Amino acid sequence: EQEEGATIVAHRVDDQMVVLMDPMEDPDDILRANRSREKTYMFDVAFDFSASQEEVYRATTKGLIEGLISGYNATVFAYGPTGCGKTYTMLGTDKEPGIYVRTLNDLFRAIEETSDDMLYSVSMSYLEIYNEMIRDLLNPSSGFLDLREDSKGVIQVAGITEVSTINAQEIMELLMKGNKQRTQEPTAANQTSSRSHAVLQVAVKQQSRCRDVLQEVRFAHLFMIDLAGSERAAQTQNRGQRLKEGAHINRSLLALGNCINALSDKNGNKYVNYRDSKLTRLLKDSLGGNSRTVMIAHISPASVAFEESRNTLTYADRAKSIRTRVKKNMINVSYHIAQYTNIISDLRCEIERLKKKIAEQASRQLNSDRADIRNVQGKVSAYIIFLVSEIQSAF
Numbered sequence: 254e255q256e257e258g259a260t261i262v263a264h265r266v267d268d269q270m271v272v273l274m275d276p277m278e279d280p281d282d283i284l285r286a287n288r289s290r291e292k293t294y295m296f297d298v299a300f301d302f303s304a305s306q307e308e309v310y311r312a313t314t315k316g317l318i319e320g321l322i323s324g325y326n327a328t329v330f331a332y333g334p335t336g337c338g339k340t341y342t343m344l345g346t347d348k349e350p351g352i353y354v355r356t357l358n359d360l361f362r363a364i365e366e367t368s369d370d371m372l373y374s375v376s377m378s379y380l381e382i383y384n385e386m387i388r389d390l391l392n393p394s395s396g397f398l399d400l401r402e403d404s405k406g407v408i409q410v411a412g413i414t415e416v417s418t419i420n421a422q423e424i425m426e427l428l429m430k431g432n433k434q435r436t437q438e439p440t441a442a443n444q445t446s447s448r449s450h451a452v453l454q455v456a457v458k459q460q461s462r463c464r465d466v467l468q469e470v471r472f473a474h475l476f477m478i479d480l481a482g483s484e485r486a487a488q489t490q491n492r493g494q495r496l497k498e499g500a501h502i503n504r505s506l507l508a509l510g511n512c513i514n515a516l517s518d519k520n521g522n523k524y525v526n527y528r529d530s531k532l533t534r535l536l537k538d539s540l541g542g543n544s545r546t547v548m549i550a551h552i553s554p555a556s557v558a559f560e561e562s563r564n565t566l567t568y569a570d571r572a573k574s575i576r577t578r579v580k581k582n583m584i585n586v587s588y589h590i591a592q593y594t595n596i597i598s599d600l601r602c603e604i605e606r607l608k609k610k611i612a613e614q615a616s617r618q619l620n621s622d623r624a625d626i627r628n629v630q631g632k633v634s635a636y637i638i639f640l641v642s643e644i645q646s647a648f
């Protein structure tokens with residue numbers, strides 16, 4: 254978290270810039286005379302149009318990398334209406350790369366710096382959620398994928414391509430290739446509008462190079478998400494397919510908004526329905542669980558975007574109060590040994606129980622066989638007596 258607070262003021266005046274970075278900025282502006290609709294928001298940090306990609310990356314994401322290689326999950330997601338710069342912030346351009354590239358470069362640099370002592374494995378997957386269906390952007394021909402929950406309640410994407418590499422260049426090529434597969438169409442508000450939510454997941458496993466049986470294995474994942482535009486269909490003059498998409502995109506974003514509302518409820522009484530959409534199921538841990546999470550809200554300062562900007566700022570304001578509980582994800586080998594020792598001891602007990610059961614059954618069978626023999630013996634004796642008496646009566 255930034256120590257310094259940043260303030261954003263949104264007020265409505267037709268065809269003007271209606272967002273100010275600081276309430277003290279331009280206090281004598283007569284256009285601000287009517288302040289009835291003015292609202293002030295406070296965030297950890299705020300950027301105006303002059304901010305560089307590096308500045309945004311440093312203030313939002315760079316600080317998560319150290320935690321990531323020590324076993325702490327992290328999430329960064331870009332939220333806001335169409336055309337406000339989400340893809341620019343996350344992916345960027347060749348000349349001005351965004352958070353994806355900068356994070357991966359710094360992650361691999363951090364790995365290289367500690368690789369004499371530590372052994373790492375890094376894997377990456379890249380997917381999109383489009384119309385509530387999941388597509389593997391690294392292997393689009395694999396069709397739609399399902400979400401599954403493992404025995405520990407962790408959500409997995411069944412059959413997703415996971416690429417293992419610590420070569421930043423290789424990952425970037427994959428990312429660019431994957432991005433070309435992303436569902437993108439022009440809307441009235443953005444010529445190259447991303448119509449899907451794109452999720453880049455990087456999983457990092459770290460362990461010491463020394464072969465100590467008590468060594469720890471740390472693992473963590475980083476989600477970097479470029480959401481589809483949170484705009485209302487009417488505002489972008491969407492029709493037909495775009496309108497249908499809007500409903501699906503908004504289903505995920507509505508569910509995200511509902512989760513943010515429930516998680517930020519001061520009394521903590523609201524039920525958090527993660528199951529309402531693919532996006533919220535996937536982001537369950539990032540929103541209310543074990544993750545350090547950064548939300549980057551994007552807004553337009555133009556008066557025409559007043560409502561959307563205000564909605565975005567309201568969500569960001571609520572999201573700010575959500576508290577997650579981060580814990581280091583680690584296991585050590587002695588823990589595994591203890592687990593297997595317990596399993597072996599349970600199996601030994603089971604073998605003893607079965608042996609006893611077999612012995613009991615054998616003894617029961619023996620007694621029943623003896624009774625049968627006695628029974629047959631009785632019948633044979635009775636028959637002999639009968640025969641003897643028959644023979645005697647014949648003579």
Ligand SMILES: Nc1ncnc2c1ncn2[C@@H]1O[C@H](COP(=O)(O)OP(=O)(O)OP(=O)(O)O)[C@@H](O)[C@H]1O
Nearest residue numbers: 334335336337338339340341443445446447481482
């Ligand atoms: N800070 C910036 N500096 C320069 N250009 C920018 C900046 N932010 C956005 N742009 C440009 O504005 C246009 C729209 O931005 P972008 O595609 O990132 O919006 P978006 O929020 O991802 O929209 P959508 O939800 O429709 O995908 C792009 O051409 C992008 O390059």
